[in-house]
Amino acid sequence: MLSRRETLSTALKAVCGISASVASPLGTLLATPAAAQPPLRSPAEWTIPFGAALRDGPLADEPDYRAAIVKHCRQVVGEGGLKWFDLRPSRERFVFDQADKQLNFATGNGLELRGHTLVWYGAMPDWTKTIASAAEAERELVGHIETVMGRYRGRIKSWDVINEPIPDDPASRSDIRPSIWQQRLGESHIALALRAAARTDPAAKLIINEYDIEFVGDRFRRKRDAMLRLVRDLKLRNVPLHGIGLQGHLRGDLAIDREGLSAFVSEMRALGLEVLVTELDVVDDRLPAPPELRDMLVAARAYEFLQAIHAAARPTAVLTWGITDKYSWVPLWFKRGDGQPNRPLPLDEAYRPKPLMRVLEHFGQGPR
Template identity: 55%
Template sequence: MHRRQFVLGAMGAGLSAGSTSALAQAAAKECSRAAIPYGAAIRVDLLRDDQEYRRAVLGNCQLVVGEGGLKWIDLRPEPGKFHFDHPDRLLAFADANGMRMRGHTLAWYAAMPKWTEAISTKAEAERVLYEHIDTVVGRYKGRIPSWDVVNEAISDNPAVEAPMRKSIWQDLIGTQHVELALRRTAAVDPNAQLVLNDFGFENPTEQCRAKRAAFLRLVRDLKDRDAPLHAIGLQGHLPGEKDIDKDGISSFVAELHGMGLSILVTELDVIDDKLPRDRAIRDDIVASRVRAFLQAVGDVCRPEAVLTWGISDRFTWVPIWFRRKDGEPNRPLPLDANYRPKPMMRVIREFTRAKL
């Protein structure tokens, strides 16, 4: 559906923080009761080198997405040449094991190769972006069904007059780069699901409220311009020490769903650097944050997918930026470092299973 659904759109536009339940119940009845596919971000070399990791993925996942491989710095470390080894291997693994693969990502501010710093004009930026989308989406047309077309476009602290994050695309093309990327991707693969993916929406803070408002303004403008946008990816990198703004998230999802957009949870984990040292207590808090976040989404509509950013605490990005001061290992993911399920995995399994 490419236009706003009148009833949900009209109701959602007037929501206050405390008035989501009627809309949530109405929307939930419209959504599928089938099981929600679960997946994880995958490191391709570990599928070959770590048999426990491979078994964990095979035993739990219906979807995969590459942690890397399809990012510009991996695909195009030098101009004029593409390196498809990692995404080709991950797609072959997915195909061989009855899984689907998501594409992440076509336009992002980060993980850009050094050579792109020499791009200096709008025309050149558009040409390089189009070349990238034509080559990458064209290679996987009909095989990767869902793409994070633009990733993290909204600033961490968006001002009304300047909501967009600085990037090569924003700096040289402007906000129009989002629409251009969507339209080009749709032209290359008309059957692909096109997704805007972003984070930082989930807490009861002014920062999160401002980011939700800025994101909604962008999405409304895209829909009013009939841009080919089909779904929203809510990353869900949840700060463990902060409460989930359940009413705020439900209202936000209701607005998006009311514009005819599907919802995906795309990068779920819990940043636990500020949580207690005791592992059992910490795991319970992590699970409670995930439960509150998923319930806030699910009260409006069951998402089309739930993916975590990694599957085991043995391999996670979190300690790169959020290492614990007490020396304890971070525990942000559904399986521990020995691939045993934690309370977070039980929450995910309960949420994603088919509803009667």
């Protein structure tokens, strides 16, 4: 008769194509039923800081939500609050209320707040469409960075300065995603922003954040290649850059390119850059319905991803894009066709830890 570990390993390989090198250790990690497993270690004991994205509504209104963040996290990042759309209702006006509340919550509970994000093609206020020249674009971009980073100088120590610069399917290794900044300034806007950020807060860690570079397939390989070209070019020109954020919005039905991801992380480390996991979750719309099996498959995808990163370098932080299934972006874009709720995050809707949290604990305790 198969043991629970062997049964789990077999299911992981058969249902979702999880490799034996992942299925076996993961089966061992999760072989004990949840009710019989030892309590999770406090994140304060983890050697790699864990964190999650904050959502302002429940942060203000739900004690259980706040308690879960404080219990499980050492770092936090706002889902919103520091994006242009939130900060800049008009060209002349900055509104910092959301970000200030997030920072006050973080510092009041001994947590670090990451800054997300200074340059992005998305969540831009309509008035930015009227930026008409390169000189105007440079003035607005640099002024925004100086004002926002200046306000939080020394209090927000890590910033996603550039978010998602590479198109979903780059036409070439030099392809950059369209935006008002790319339209008016070309690729030079990336170096311009990083240099402005470094001048404004010389002690801050400056990060480029990107998604969809971890999967098997030509499109994802091209995205890795384009990202590597961009980063190498910045480093060759001595543009200030301290790290790369791997978002990690994983797909339950897409395999991790373990060799490709590990090689990419090795290249980043060879360039002297930190590697962070910044927005981890697992899109589960195409996974089987039974919650126990689905939770295992979600954990397995995250295990594959984190194992491939750890094979090349120890990440300096791991953050999930939310802490509880109750509040996640996933149902907005990847709602399940069977009516079952999505389960992409480490805690369920009742704030109970799931297998994904056990995987995060496993990797958070040190090199693997």
